[in-house]
Amino acid sequence: MRNDINIEINDVCEEQCVHNDAVTEVKEKMPNLDTLFTLAELFKMFGDTTRIRIMCALFQRELCVCDLSEILGMGQSAVSHQLRLLRTSSIVKVRREGKSAYYSLDDEHIQKIFELGLEHINEERRA
Amino acid sequence: MRNDINIEINDVCEEQCVHNDAVTEVKEKMPNLDTLFTLAELFKMFGDTTRIRIMCALFQRELCVCDLSEILGMGQSAVSHQLRLLRTSSIVKVRREGKSAYYSLDDEHIQKIFELGLEHINEERRA
């Protein structure tokens, strides 16, 4: 009985349908919240058309801000802001030469993630 | 001279530093905007901690809304709203049984994308 009381105290708001074994096991095996938060932050970078287009352009070659601005048909400021986010997330890196800043991809995972995403949406379209 | 005028008309706001060869080539090889938009929509689903946690839980096993609600420590409504988004993006699928709705992953790409993301952030941390 004391045991029951403890369960009630610990599992506040427990719904009646909960499969306790499943819930406990899944909870234990989940990566910690910090990791998942960081992961979400990474994927957030892929979750905007402008940034995806920037990455996609950089798959081909290193480019300066001005080139990217022209390729995307967007203002230099907008591109620059997005590049800052991509830099912060270690997705792109800069190389400065004279007045220009040349951006390129920092890591081959980026393209792999991109390609898996493409596969997924293509299967979806076929289905 | 007429040629110069046309160039000015077509390439409005052209910056002076643009590397025209590079820009033209990259532009040609870029996937179309629709595809990149759809791709961004997909990755948007990975770009939220709640949804990442849901996917992560479903890697282990099929779960009902109520279980997920308990695992995440979040309200049923919030979870249900997110599941709807994941359903719409063909990331999860539902199986209904009695009063419950059991969710599971729709496609193995999802876990692969997740794992590549993990690799990326782990390399980042090591560096």
Next chain:
DNA sequence: TTAACATATGAACAGATGTTCATGCATTGA
């Protein structure tokens, strides 16, 4: 049928996000 329950969903709200505008900083060439 009715009550209880699991889930879904619309509305409302707060907070996050992306672009533009204005401006600052560094580099280059005159």
Next chain:
DNA sequence: TCAATGCATGAACATCTGTTCATATGTTAA
């Protein structure tokens, strides 16, 4: 040194997003 150029960045603004609340839908058991 000064003007022009390429890039970065803060502020402002509109839009998008995620959660909560209230409520609806559909299923089950009594």
